[in-house]
Amino acid sequence: MDFEYSPEQEAFRKEFRGWLEASLPPDLCLDDAADDRVASDRETFERRCLWQKTMHAAGWVGISWPKEYGGRGSTLIERVIWEEEYTAARAPVLPANMGLNLVGPTVIAWGTDEQRQRYLPRILNADEVWAQGFSEPNAGSDLANLQTKAVDKGDHYLVNGQKVWTSGAQYAHWILLLTRTDPDAPKHKGISAFLVDLKTPGITVRPLVLATGHQHFNEVFFEDVKVPKANLLGPLNQGWKVSTTTLMHERHSAGGRNNVAQVARLIELAKTLAHDGRPAWDNPIFRQKLSQLAIDCEAFKYTRLRGLTRQLRGEPPGPEGSILKLTGSELGLRIAEVAGDLLRMHALVNAPSAAVPDAPRWFNRIIAARQYTISAGTSEIQRNIIGERVLGLPKG
Numbered sequence: 469m470d471f472e473y474s475p476e477q478e479a480f481r482k483e484f485r486g487w488l489e490a491s492l493p494p495d496l497c498l499d500d501a502a503d504d505r506v507a508s509d510r511e512t513f514e515r516r517c518l519w520q521k522t523m524h525a526a527g528w529v530g531i532s533w534p535k536e537y538g539g540r541g542s543t544l545i546e547r548v549i550w551e552e553e554y555t556a557a558r559a560p561v562l563p564a565n566m567g568l569n570l571v572g573p574t575v576i577a578w579g580t581d582e583q584r585q586r587y588l589p590r591i592l593n594a595d596e597v598w599a600q601g602f603s604e605p606n607a608g609s610d611l612a613n614l615q616t617k618a619v620d621k622g623d624h625y626l627v628n629g630q631k632v633w634t635s636g637a638q639y640a641h642w643i644l645l646l647t648r649t650d651p652d653a654p655k656h657k658g659i660s661a662f663l664v665d666l667k668t669p670g671i672t673v674r675p676l677v678l679a680t681g682h683q684h685f686n687e688v689f690f691e692d693v694k695v696p697k698a699n700l701l702g703p704l705n706q707g708w709k710v711s712t713t714t715l716m717h718e719r720h721s722a723g724g725r726n727n728v729a730q731v732a733r734l735i736e737l738a739k740t741l742a743h744d745g746r747p748a749w750d751n752p753i754f755r756q757k758l759s760q761l762a763i764d765c766e767a768f769k770y771t772r773l774r775g776l777t778r779q780l781r782g783e784p785p786g787p788e789g790s791i792l793k794l795t796g797s798e799l800g801l802r803i804a805e806v807a808g809d810l811l812r813m814h815a816l817v818n819a820p821s822a823a824v825p826d827a828p829r830w831f832n833r834i835i836a837a838r839q840y841t842i843s844a845g846t847s848e849i850q851r852n853i854i855g856e857r858v859l860g861l862p863k864g
């Protein structure tokens with residue numbers, strides 16, 4: 469593993485960092501208390517869309533998309549540098565995040581030329597924001613059990629059914645929808661993917677509110693929704709393969725953004741917060757817990773770099789994808805648990821206190837950390853994948 473960056477890569481970092489310093493409005497930078505993936509209100513969403521347009525005009529969106537589809541065609545390392553700088557600047561997750569990271573790459577892989585021309589530029593410029601319509605009430609881990617139907621009506625498909633946990637659908641214009649098109653085929657083989665305009669009559673989006681009060685995701689109902697035949701993505705009844713492309717990109721982009729910064733802040737807090745009349749840092753149990761979290765962050769970093777090295781060498785994806793998804797989200801949960809033990813009453817109210825000015829951040833983290841162990845494939849499912857496909861253990 470080579471930890472040095474080439475002069476070109478350093479120049480790329482400097483250029484992006486300089487551009488962010490000059491262009492990123494400070495009031496757009498993430499408020500740590502807020503959920504950083506779906507905007508908390510429409511006004512924030514609209515401002516983030518304008519920000520994405522500014523970034524796109526300067527050539528900083530779709531960094532790893534091929535140039536022929538409007539991207540920058542950057543190398544993998546440049547994409548990593550882009551992410552490091554973007555996170556360090558505390559810039560907001562781009563509103564077209566789902567389109568840029570999941571739907572766009574799926575359309576590039578499976579779309580017709582017309583579909584690529586129609587959809588990709590609008591994703592890059594935040595003119596159209598996408599949602600991912602995969603999960604249903606009885607189809608999450610067992611996604612192939614999905615029941616939303618699309619019936620061939622000659623010149624269109626008629627869609628009926630329900631999706632759930634659809635992140636950001638309250639703002640989205642389009643949805644990548646998985647449907648059952650052949651109810652008689654084995655369950656993985658009768659699925660098709662569609663690109664569906666969320667303004668089509670018959671679609672209802674209903675919010676689901678998280679325990680933090682934030683509206684992250686939604687239920688989406690489809691009642692006699694007419695979807696043009698041209699909106700089929702990939703071949704009919706090959707939707708499972710299409711969805712595998714999407715999920716591969718999703719697991720790659722899943723995982724905590726700032727675990728190291730969180731642990732560093734907890735260490736600072738432990739030195740000032742009193743437990744039994746002395747700073748918590750004087751208690752060897754706290755020091756041990758915090759040291760373990762710092763060690764786990766380092767282990768996570770090197771596992772990530774090992775995966776990156778493999779990709780750079782053009783080797784097939786290794787076990788790192790599932791290991792990173794599993795350990796990243798479980799580490800986030802452990803950080804939240806230690807934060808709760810350390811902050812005690814300060815973590816119970818969603819308001820700053822003199823001792824912990826950033827208490828709302830921790831209130832939200834502690835409540836929200838578990839969601840990462842569920843989204844993009846639960847921890848149990850990741851363990852199954854590691855056990856069966858990586859370690860070659862017998863199926864349970």
Ligand SMILES: Cc1cc2nc3c(=O)[nH]c(=O)nc-3n(C[C@H](O)[C@H](O)[C@H](O)COP(=O)(O)OP(=O)(O)OC[C@H]3O[C@@H](n4cnc5c(N)ncnc54)[C@H](O)[C@@H]3O)c2cc1C
Pocket residue numbers: 599600601602603604605606607608609610632633634635636684685839840842843844845846847848849852
């Ligand atoms: C924050 C968040 C955002 C999300 N956003 C989206 C989105 O935008 N679009 C979308 O389509 N979906 C989205 N999801 C849904 C997510 O993909 C599902 O929640 C996830 O796949 C789990 O499915 P489920 O909730 O139906 O749980 P289930 O599959 O019903 O699982 C329930 C429990 O059983 C365990 N389990 C299930 N099967 C097995 C097994 N074979 N072996 C061992 N244990 C098992 C699970 O690990 C879990 O603990 C989101 C979820 C969250 C939390």
